[in-house]
Amino acid sequence: MTRVRRGELLLVGLPLVRPFRTSFGVADRKECVLVRVETDAAEGWGECVADIEPDFSSEWNQSVWGAIEGFLGPAVLHEHDVSAGSLSDLFRFVRGNPMAKATLVNAILDAELRQRDESLASYLGADKRTVVCGVSVGITETVDELRAQVDGYLAEGYRRIKLKIAPGLDLDRVAPIRADHPDILLSVDANAAYTLEDVDVLRALDDFELLMIEQPLHHEDLVQHAKLQAQIRSDLCLDESIRSAADAAAALELGACRIVNIKQGRVGGVLEARAVHDVCLRAGVPAWCGGMLETGIGRATNLALATMPGFTLPNDTSASARYFPEDLTEPFVLASDGTMEVPHGPGIGVVPLPDRLAACTLRREVLEA
Numbered sequence: 001m002t003r004v005r006r007g008e009l010l011l012v013g014l015p016l017v018r019p020f021r022t023s024f025g026v027a028d029r030k031e032c033v034l035v036r037v038e039t040d041a042a043e044g045w046g047e048c049v050a051d052i053e054p055d056f057s058s059e060w061n062q063s064v065w066g067a068i069e070g071f072l073g074p075a076v077l078h079e080h081d082v083s084a085g086s087l088s089d090l091f092r093f094v095r096g097n098p099m100a101k102a103t104l105v106n107a108i109l110d111a112e113l114r115q116r117d118e119s120l121a122s123y124l125g126a127d128k129r130t131v132v133c134g135v136s137v138g139i140t141e142t143v144d145e146l147r148a149q150v151d152g153y154l155a156e157g158y159r160r161i162k163l164k165i166a167p168g169l170d171l172d173r174v175a176p177i178r179a180d181h182p183d184i185l186l187s188v189d190a191n192a193a194y195t196l197e198d199v200d201v202l203r204a205l206d207d208f209e210l211l212m213i214e215q216p217l218h219h220e221d222l223v224q225h226a227k228l229q230a231q232i233r234s235d236l237c238l239d240e241s242i243r244s245a246a247d248a249a250a251a252l253e254l255g256a257c258r259i260v261n262i263k264q265g266r267v268g269g270v271l272e273a274r275a276v277h278d279v280c281l282r283a284g285v286p287a288w289c290g291g292m293l294e295t296g297i298g299r300a301t302n303l304a305l306a307t308m309p310g311f312t313l314p315n316d317t318s319a320s321a322r323y324f325p326e327d328l329t330e331p332f333v334l335a336s337d338g339t340m341e342v343p344h345g346p347g348i349g350v351v352p353l354p355d356r357l358a359a360c361t362l363r364r365e366v367l368e369a
């Protein structure tokens with residue numbers, strides 16, 4: 001328990017190595033909000049998973065900035081004694097906004113753990129020191145381009161390939177990749193682009209022995225996913241639809257999915273993500289850690305989360321070089337066996353490199369009581 005003396009809100013921008021196309025749009029750069037908190041004893045860092053536009057979720061960089069600057073930040077600075085665990089109550093007066101809340105929860109937990117000299121992975125109950133990594137491959141202009149990217153990632157050692165799909169860019173994309181690589185772990189992610197009317201296409205994906213079909217239907221739906229799951233053989237995985245541990249419990253009870261993508265930033269931070277993990281573990285449902293093209297700050301947070309025992313499938317925790325020409329932190333590197341080491345220093349174990357942070361900062365504001 002400590003007092004947060006000061007906070008800093010930063011908006012950072014980094015070019016991507018290549019545009020990333022999904023069913024909801026194309027990203028050619030990454031922009032995100034970072035929070036740095038200072039307590040009496042330590043600093044802590046959090047990265048927000050919201051992006052430039054409200055397309056993956058209703059939150060976006062400006063809404064996150066406004067929520068933290070106007071409501072969440074002042075609430076934290078006003079308290080004489082805060083801990084990451086007390087924030088879900090403290091933040092109850094702000095409805096929704098889980099991505100904004102996650103940024104502060106993670107930053108304050110990072111500061112607490114740095115003060116105690118404990119790593120986030122150890123705090124969360126890690127049962128591994130390295131994490132198995134997959135990679136998410138954007139929609140390409142041509143099938144040849146897709147083949148070349150997949151071949152490149154497999155040569156680097158990635159242990160699962162996830163193809164982004166969209167209506168009309170699905171079976172014809174998955175078929176050649178499966179033909180090239182009959183034995184790899186292969187999955188698809190539709191980012192909510194289909195409806196139950198498309199059941200024939202989704203059922204046709206059964207032929208490709210996919211590890212999972214991620215979020216085929218509406219971003220807030222559970223009931224239709226349950227109907228779809230009953231009609232196809234492939235395991236469904238939910239991403240957008242899971243915004244809390246309560247959502248995860250409801251999804252599993254309904255049979256809306258058989259696998260859960262846990263993104264800490266989407267569910268309100270690592271503490272709620274741990275609760276989602278616990279729901280999955282108790283139900284015997286495999287989980288894995290999703291990504292949102294995070295910089296090294298969010299990547300370190302995700303890697304620590306993915307060390308928990310219920311994360312049994314390859315995670316979207318790819319190397320810095322898969323996303324950025326230069327990361328904000330020391331780069332995260334993929335080992336040739338497709339695993340990544342989890343930082344073991346206190347807290348998330350990394351901080352932004354000062355020169356890189358200065359070069360990438362677009363906007364900055366100091367928050368004080």
Ligand code: OSB
Binds near residue numbers: 239290291
């Ligand atoms: O749906 O998992 C998703 C990136 C941005 C927004 C949504 C998603 C993704 C990815 C990339 O698939 C995962 C990553 O490598 O960070």
Ligand code: MG
Binds near residue numbers: 215
């Ligand atoms: Mg997804």
